[in-house]
Amino acid sequence: MRHRLVLGAACLVLSALAAGAQTYRAPRTPDGVPDLQGFWTNLTYTPFERPRELAAKPFYTEQEAIDFFNRSIAGAQDQIVHYVNGDFGATPVQTGARPNRRTSLVMDPADGRIPPLTPEAQKRQQVLIAADKARGPLARTWRDDRGTVWCVFHDRAVPSVVAPYGSNYHIVQSKDWIVMTYEWNTERRVIALDGRPHAPASVRSYAGDSRGRWEGDTLVVETTNFTPKRTFLGQPGTPPAVDASPALTLVERFTRTADDTLVHTYTVTDAATWTRPWTVELPMHRIKGPMLEYACNENNQDGFAALKNARLEEAGKLAPLEPMRRGDAKAAITQHEESGAAKVIGADDEKK
């Protein structure tokens, strides 16, 4: 299997995703627009920001992409964690991730890194950091996690910052609406396609107010009206969290480039926060449904335990954690290759 992957690598040169987009024509819905429906994942090992040593190398060769992917599988299995992700069917390998030729998800600026904050945004961020420090290590209330563990809103969902597992979507289209349900916390985006204006500026929400339109085969979605209660970025693998200004605008483009691939790019613009706009490309791969209910708030044992254990620890009564476990890296790679899933993103499009 590994042998075959190496052979496939030889004929790949450029950004295959872009090449594929030019030749493939997406199937149509009964309403005559491109059909983006189905179950998709954007799970990936590709880092959000590019490592500095790869600043001038936006793409791996196909073989490099496979090697990076395999190293990542091994790394994920070797992590020392409280539990082994694999026990929960929760590693990117098990849930549809594929090697990606990009060396970072951020594709603009050219160095693959989020642009610097404006001086004013740096001040806002310092306020956040100081507040975090003041809280100390033990959770005091649910607000200390900014709501994520408490199932209020999962910051990874909009704009998408890829979760370590469960980063799955179910897309359903009607004539005037497209619904993208994200598995984590069932973060649901109900996008109007009927040309209506945005909600009044005073109406604010965690997921923002989204309006979509078709530009050829591409669905363009503009989202505004984000609530000041939320922050942006600040997830593992992304720059630290920052408050955005009320002007933050997210423009996303969804293009189906193959039967099993949707390319999702998005540009975040907020001149009061970042010194220039930045753009991310996330390939989405078709996965088998169904996608089950997340039900985060119902019986939220993580959140409950975080508070209860914090109080116990303060009282000097906390029992030690269970011994930690390691996964089997070699077995995980073999399993992945045997399943035939180690196809490099974009490789097929290039060959067509």
Place this chain on the structure above:
Amino acid sequence: MRQTTVAALAGAVLVVVLLPAAGEGQGAGQGYTAPRTKSGQPDLNGFWQALNTAHWDLEAHDAAAGPILQLGAAYAVPPGLGVVIGGPIPYKPDALAMKKKYAANALKEDGEIKCYLPGVPRVMYMPYPLQIVQSTEFILMMSEFATAQRTINMMTNDRPPADTWMGWSNGRWEGETLVIDSRGFLGSTIGALDPEGAINVRFLDRAGNYHTDGLHVVERIRRTGPDHLSYEATIEDPNVYTRPWTISMPLYRRVEPNMQLGEFKCEEFVSDLVYGKYQKGTGQ
């Protein structure tokens, strides 16, 4: 001849009048043919909402004081004739006793208070808009409340892969009517670590009417006009009821041209309530 016709008509009118109030939705709009989607199915797309007191109590009930003294008239219970066809609900004797117990303990037992997913059929008649987005393969029913969502599988007829709060729904078209068969419901927070968040049963309304994990619901939904749906649900749970029973009501279209689902993330509003005793300060 003419007289006979008039008499027959009067009889027909009388029959209609004598139908229980809860059954009204079935007669009205019987001959209506719904507009079709491009793929040829009756078009249920849009925003719908119940306009009745099922949310407070499915059964016929008088007005009553609300659960919190300080909220006065604002949270009092409005009166209603009930939506149960041939009501009351056919509880087994011991289940009826439990209902009264749960009702008395509603502040602890009612999942609505904790922002838990409301389940079926409750999500259909809560006082929040419900958006239907319809494709050939799936029909989504999305409530504003707690981002609750139902995915109706139209092309498959699988058994529930797991028990969930909103259940597993398979749908089919019978002419003008969407028939949905739902099973696989969780009946409680079994195994909850957290005593504050635990609930023992799932409420169907604020009055303590409830079901367990034995729930099976068959719904029939049909357009009866441009802005009306007829909604009927037959509810079965051998743990609680002596026989299946049926609720019936119209759902009304929210006709505002700028209608959309708002974001009602009620987890924000309940975490201090449910977990307050484990918290330290307000953290704000």
